Amino acid sequence: MMSKGKKFFMYAFLTIFSLLSIFPLYYMLCAATNKSIDVIAGKLIPGTYLIENYKSLIANQNLGLALWNSFRNSFILTILCLLVCSIAGYGFEIYHDKGKDAVFTVLLTAMMIPFAAVMIPMFRMFSTLNMVNTMAAFMLPSISTPFMIMMFRQASRSFPHDIIEAARIDGLSELAIFFRMFFPTMRSTYAAAMTIVFMNAWNNYLWPKVILMTNESITMPMLVANLLGGYTVDYGMLMLGVFICTIPTAIVFFCLQKSFAEGITGAVK
Template identity: 45%
Template sequence: MTATPMTTTDAGAAASAQAGTRRSGNPFAMLRRALVYVLLSIAAFVSVFPFFWMIVGTTNTSADIIRGKASFGSAFFDNAATFFTQVDALRVFWNSAVIAIVGTVLTLAISSLAGYSFEMFRSKVRERIFALLLLLLSIPFAALMVPLFVMFAQAKLVNTYVAVILPTVASIFIIFYFRQATKAFPSELRDAAKIDGLKEWQIFLYVYLPVMRSTYAAATIIIFMANWNNYLWPLIVLQTAENKTITLIVSALTSAYTPDYGMILFGTVLATLPTLIIFFLLQRRFVEGMLGAVK
């Protein structure tokens, strides 16, 4: 590739001679096309292989997994049995579910209300506060975790669901996301509802919420996944085995001196299944939801 940039006309003159053959039959174009397919196929294979590995792994013994056996074995029921004897699975799933569901509902309520309000009731002071929040978005969690831990320790709330959920509930990212989405909410609807005599909270609950349901669906997926998969903060505040989430348990099993991979991969499948199911059910909304923030 030449270092000096071609001007458009140079490039045009040079290439116009072969422009007629460019569309079809050109061996270079066909070669390039083939290369694109090869590249994408390799990328797709590399992306999907670990999932295949995870499923195959649940049927193999730990020794076979370490040896790299990539075909189905017969140890599935043994692995499941080991997992269920070592892990109080019901309890662990209950912990994960409570934290993820309660956290998601609270985050949706509090952050969507704030996002709606920042967009709907603009004032100078609130705009400044919003700008400050965006600035805080880049503060790493590492800078908060020490004081947060001390705060919850002093409040005697360590090792409780409350300690895991509360700091995540007001999410700047979700507030921002709802503010962006609210820009598309027709303000005529609010005006009409006001004329009908609805109070502001009624407008939010009975007009805004139903109209914005796809925004809520996307946000639900994002928040649920973040809560379900959250690791560092729960690792710090959940200290006894009976309160740990599935994510923490899988991590703890992996860091054993001689990890039993067959059983661990069985646990990993269980831990991944809820998010995988949600993803395939709501794939389109999920992608849209992730993009909501940049549109």
Template identity: 40%
Template sequence: MKGKLYLLRVLQYAFLLSCFILAVFPFFWMVVGATNTAVDIIKGKISFGNQLIPNLNRLFSDYDVTGIFWNSCKISLLTVLGQLLFSSMAGYGFELFSSKTRERIYGVVLLTMMVPFAALMIPLFRLIVSFNLLDNHAGLILTSLVSVFLVFFFRQSFKSFPKEIIQAARVDGAGEFRIFCSIVVPAMKATYAAAAIYAFMTSWNSYMWPLIVLQSNEQKTMQLLISTLSSAYFPEYGVIMTAIIISTLPMICIFFSLQKHFIHGITGSLKQ
């Protein structure tokens, strides 16, 4: 019996370890690739080379990487702020002040999650053209200021918020918007952190919609830069790897700094 249990443990660790290695290996390969030439990468070399500086030089001299990076940052930060504010307000409104009409609206809002972006793409594109926002970051940000998934996520999380605190604040004469801003938001930090990671991830990583809206080189985002680099006739793999690292680094930093909240936030929203 004991030997059998031991064998099971070994198998479990072996399974987890192989999953772990498979998951992490491409990251390692990406870092190694940035230090090698295109020929070495294609040949599958997996040791560090000395080409990091030349690769970086090529990337920064051929493309306006700082400008493109800044574009991505600006778009993502504004989108995240908008999504957090509007989605959490909506989730709060739906949860705390429910009525029959609003429940029906909530149902319709959730249903729109099923509609693929491809179906919205064409009318949205026309809308952006008629607003004169084509090739403009505002067009990109404006269309993604609210996220249905986050409305759902916030509402689920507000369910576990103690209603007595809100009642007490009302008795003390605080206005509803003030209660929301100075009591509810600070108390739900973990939820906001999880939502922020999610929103930043989707915005930073989005590709299709920026590809359609942004057309000139000055307006491009990091993802568009990578796809331009990799669809070239003679792709410079080492240079691509450096660009990939630059575009992945912010995500990894944010994830590691907010990781604790992320897991807590998701757990909190699933409790109901």
């Protein structure tokens, strides 16, 4: 049994670091409700300037268009990425071929290459194909990622192969086995993958900034970056924009946090 003294210090330690973890979120909420001058002064009490900051944000930026573009791009990219990467990971584990390990090694090696190293060649390629300012150019580099394929391959290792053989004997096609048996079994893995892909797609800034050059293609991270432009920065309005940009990913994570933990640890129900 743990002594009372050890319990006290343990809970005190956890409490202190929990408060330190949530302090940036609290500071952001306070800053979003205060004037810029109060934010600069370090005011840590919620204010009454939220409506004015929202009106300023609407007046200076096209918030509705940015939210729509981010939701649309993130939703479509998440669906396509989950479909492609889950099929690829399932195929790498279930089907046997002499060259699959070599191909998978190449995929894992690609994880070591930073995106900045391939950004310019990709832009030139899409420019040659006249695909600049298109959703296809924005989504294609992220539809299939080595990490997601590896994640689904690891999850496929816990999928019973005997069930697959029995389904084949019963006459089920390979696609039917995948969608009717593998897909429902790996719900926690799909939830974890969906959380990661959606958050990455929503927060993606560098590639959309490069490939999407029109004002009609603005996303939330691009809108927040625009708030830093100019000679003066309204920090209250900026923090309100950051808060609005944070809400969707926070909702997705909190709704799927249990399935996310199960999927990351490889649990299968």
